[in-house]
Amino acid sequence: MLKDTIAAIGPLDETAMADCQLRIDNLTKPLGSLHGLERLAVLMAGITGRARPRDLVKHIILMAADHGVAAEGVSAYPREVTPQMVMNFCNGGAAINAFARHAGAQLILVDIGVAVELPPMPGLYREKVAPGTANIALGPAMTREQALRAIDVGIRMARVAVSKGAGVIGLGEMGIGNTTPSTAIIASYSERQHTELTGRGTGLSAAAIAHKADIIARALAVNRPDPADPLDVLAKVGGFEIAGLVGVILGAAAGRAAVVIDGIITSAAALLAVKLAPAAGRYLVGSHFSCEPAHREALKLIGLDAYLHLNMRLGEGTGAALGMRLIDAGLHVLNDMKTFGEAAVAVAQDGPGALRQSADIV
Numbered sequence: 001m002l003k004d005t006i007a008a009i010g011p012l013d014e015t016a017m018a019d020c021q022l023r024i025d026n027l028t029k030p031l032g033s034l035h036g037l038e039r040l041a042v043l044m045a046g047i048t049g050r051a052r053p054r055d056l057v058k059h060i061i062l063m064a065a066d067h068g069v070a071a072e073g074v075s076a077y078p079r080e081v082t083p084q085m086v087m088n089f090c091n092g093g094a095a096i097n098a099f100a101r102h103a104g105a106q107l108i109l110v111d112i113g114v115a116v117e118l119p120p121m122p123g124l125y126r127e128k129v130a131p132g133t134a135n136i137a138l139g140p141a142m143t144r145e146q147a148l149r150a151i152d153v154g155i156r157m158a159r160v161a162v163s164k165g166a167g168v169i170g171l172g173e174m175g176i177g178n179t180t181p182s183t184a185i186i187a188s189y190s191e192r193q194h195t196e197l198t199g200r201g202t203g204l205s206a207a208a209i210a211h212k213a214d215i216i217a218r219a220l221a222v223n224r225p226d227p228a229d230p231l232d233v234l235a236k237v238g239g240f241e242i243a244g245l246v247g248v249i250l251g252a253a254a255g256r257a258a259v260v261i262d263g264i265i266t267s268a269a270a271l272l273a274v275k276l277a278p279a280a281g282r283y284l285v286g287s288h289f290s291c292e293p294a295h296r297e298a299l300k301l302i303g304l305d306a307y308l309h310l311n312m313r314l315g316e317g318t319g320a321a322l323g324m325r326l327i328d329a330g331l332h333v334l335n336d337m338k339t340f341g342e343a344a345v346a347v348a349q350d351g352p353g354a355l356r357q358s359a360d361i362v
């Protein structure tokens, strides 16, 4: 399923993008003055293949899983919080429930590797590959075969979303300890030291951050993940929700849906996804800058921008939900504003086309 999905990822529609850019350049505002929002609208034209996309259906796919490395004391919270938070998501009481409502997005919940058996709940997909990963400080998180199975789950979830009309898919995750494997993945591709990339996660002290960095160093030394082989990195120092999200990204890109990433965990998944399929990178949209230092590093490695500086460090897809609102804002600009001609406003002296050529406007 992975190979076919990667093969199905097409280029953006450059004609739709050019037509969209032309309309935006003629809207009643100084040329380029809504910069980031304009770029989002043009990107959505390229992804959807429509010069004036509007009212896109939004889904947030939240994958939950546990991590053997949590036994090393790398999180400020106990492992039981993972299933408890999944129940909280199902019952509508978590931050992401509020954010999904705010964004007008449907929340899709997936148990892809929670350590305990969860009861059937409305809205919860039970797709457990295994009850949590093994401890990456001691050996590989999972087998390569399990990594592939988890990716397939994500591809299927993205296909379901696309078949329900989703044009924008936000990524969310839950899994106590998951900033540790995410940092290990990002460190595998970075020239920066893992100590510089390790952050406080749910709220570690400086001493606990140093311990977490040691565990990450051990995971990398014990497993020796091969960056030339993203599946190797994923299987050795990843997690089931991270693997699932890799699949969601690839499946969404193959289905011509935009993918809005969130913080460090989803950006680790995005980094692996673009290593597996560079063409998927054009379907990615950044949202906020997380407090986690590895998040910025991942964005840099992917070559992706983010927009919101809110010092958030929650995950669940909360930043992605805000990113979806920025896409909406860009599409409202595109669809609701009038052009100079439609509104009878005098155009800039040299005309927008001439201004666009000038070096100042990018």
Ligand SMILES: Cc1cc2ncn([C@H]3O[C@H](COP(=O)(O)O)[C@@H](O)[C@H]3O)c2cc1C
Pocket (backbone or CB within 6 Å): 074, 075, 076, 077, 081, 085, 173, 174, 175, 176, 177, 178, 179, 180, 200, 201, 202, 203, 314, 315, 316
């Ligand atoms: C109550 C609670 C709700 C959360 N929602 C997301 N996370 C976030 O924190 C975890 C990662 O941080 P670390 O690696 O330090 O464990 C993940 O579950 C992530 O989604 C939460 C964490 C807690 C405690």
Ligand SMILES: O=C(O)c1cccnc1
Pocket (backbone or CB within 6 Å): 179, 200, 201, 202, 262, 263, 264, 265, 290, 291, 292, 295, 312, 313, 314, 315, 316
């Ligand atoms: O960057 C994130 O999304 C994040 C940071 C800390 C804990 N959980 C998630």
